Amino acid sequence: MTALMYNSLLAIEISQTTLIVLMSVLIVLIILLAVLATIFILGVRRKEEVIQPDSVTVTADYDGLSGKVVLIDENGMEKFVFRPNETVKVAAVANEGFILSNISLEIDENVVARFMANQGEKKLYEVVYEFIVTANTVVKAEFEPIAVMPEVFTFDEQFNGEGGRVTLANEAGEEKNQFVAGETVRISAIADEGYYLAKFTVNEEDKELIEGVYEFVVTEPVHIFVEFLPVPVVKYTASVEVDGKGAVSLTNENGENQVEFIEGETVKVVATAEEGYYLSRLSVNGEEQTVNDGASEFVINADTVIGATFEAVPVAIDSKEIAAADADEDEEEDEVMFDGHNVIRFNKSFTAKLIQIDEVSNAWYTELKNELLSYKKVKDRMSWKRESYRFGRDCVARFVIRGKTLCIQLPLDPAQFEDTKYKVEDISHIVSSADTPCLYRIKNERRLNYAKDLIAQVMENIGAARIEREWVDYYQPYDTTLNLIERQLVKKVVKFNGKTGYGGIVEKLTEDPTKAEEKETLTDK
Helix, strand or coil, X not given: CHHHHHHHHHHHHHHHHHHHHHHXXXXXXXXXXXXHHHHHHHHHHHHHHXXXXXXXXXXXXXXCCCXXXXXXXXXXXXXXXXXXXXXXXXEEEXXXXXXXXXXXXXXXXXXXXXXXXXXXXXXXXXXXXEEECCCCEEEEXXXXXXXXXXXXXXXXXXXXXXXXXXXXXXXXXXXXXXXXXXXXXXXXXXXXXXXXXXXXXXXXXXXXXXXXXXXXXXXXXXXXXXXXXXXXXXXXXXXXXXXXXXXXXXXXXXXXXXXXXXXXXXXXXXXXXCCCEEEEEEEECCEECCCECCEEEEECXXXXXXXXXXXXXXXCCCHHHHHHHHHHCCCCCCEEEECCCCXXXXXXXXXXXXXXXXXXXXXXXXXXXXXXXXXXXXXXXXXXXXXXXXXXXXXXEEEEEECCEEEEEECCCHHHHCCCCCCCEECCCCHHHCCCCEEEEECCHHHHHHHXXXXXXXXXXXXXXXXXXXXCCCCCCCCCHHHHHHCCXXXXXXXXXXXXXXXXXXXXXXXXHHHHXXXXXXXXC
């Protein structure tokens, strides 16, 4: 038992010693491992210090057409070789029309950092970025074109708004005053009634509008100047030349007396003869006018001379004197009728007879009158019984009406036309026609042409030259004798108790004498 206990105690003592030895060994091992680790770490660090480079390279990569990148150190020196851990400044400048988009740093083709040039709404054209370099690095800069916005031009318009309307529109007809560069602009300038476009300029340069529109492509700011002015009022003067005893008044359409008239205005002419006189001719600038009850009107378009000729009413003569006058005037017989109590004679003027001849003869008269007036210095004058044409003081032709036939009298010797195609008549025995003794009756177209031949011979004899003259229609429509009496183109001669007198009232005369003649003719049949 004692031996057993001893052996047990001995075993315990041996175990404690072993444990102490083991622990000591363990501690030594730990210390050894720590020393070895320290030596390893120190060796590694020493190794690292041996292989770390003395410098690094920084390369700039960019498109030279878009911008430029410059690498500088903290002292502002431009270079591309730096010490490790040195600060590198990157200055990026975009060319005109471009903007810096971003800058990135690459080490061994791996992007290690990126700087964005435009943060939010801000666009930077020139930027400096900084970083600490630790290894060979590539700095890449990207530039992008600036988005060019089209230039917009606002038109400066100077227009007072009076006398017309000015509009600006594009090709689609949309009205506006702002246009993009290169856009087509259409400017219209339309004058109001009574106004005209006096001035139209674009950038102080006069421009011509086509149908009120000027069109162009805008490339610069534009200043428009438009001016409308009232159409100037053109006035003409109307003067009166009176031959004989009578007066002429001139009025406008409202009956207001005046001597100046606006171009295109209607002028009303009223001729009033004094007692014992009548209006024989009214002309405007030499052209005979149609007169109704002493009144006429025309549209004025130049300074105008109104000529009025008043002639005395023929003095009363007895029947013998009338017969002698009739004989002197050959076939110039008055129209006669009997109303049951009195013998009435209608003394018709040449104008009245011309109005009442047939239309064909009236047309021949127009043709021959134009022929006569186509010679220089030939003037016409209408008298009661005939119409005369003069070259200076010489009478070169006369128109008369014998019965219902238009005749022309010429200053030619009738004897030279014997046995010729020109069947003329000698009226040299008539005192009032002594200066135009050759009478030719116009009965047909052939005789009309022969009459022109005779006129040409007269003009050749006096040396008259032809002129350019506008053809005029002298046709006058038919009118009744009673109306012609009122128009003072026919004088009514009343014979009573063996005496004659002009005027008077015949109560039983209630119809046109020409109709009375028709009735008498039917009765005779």
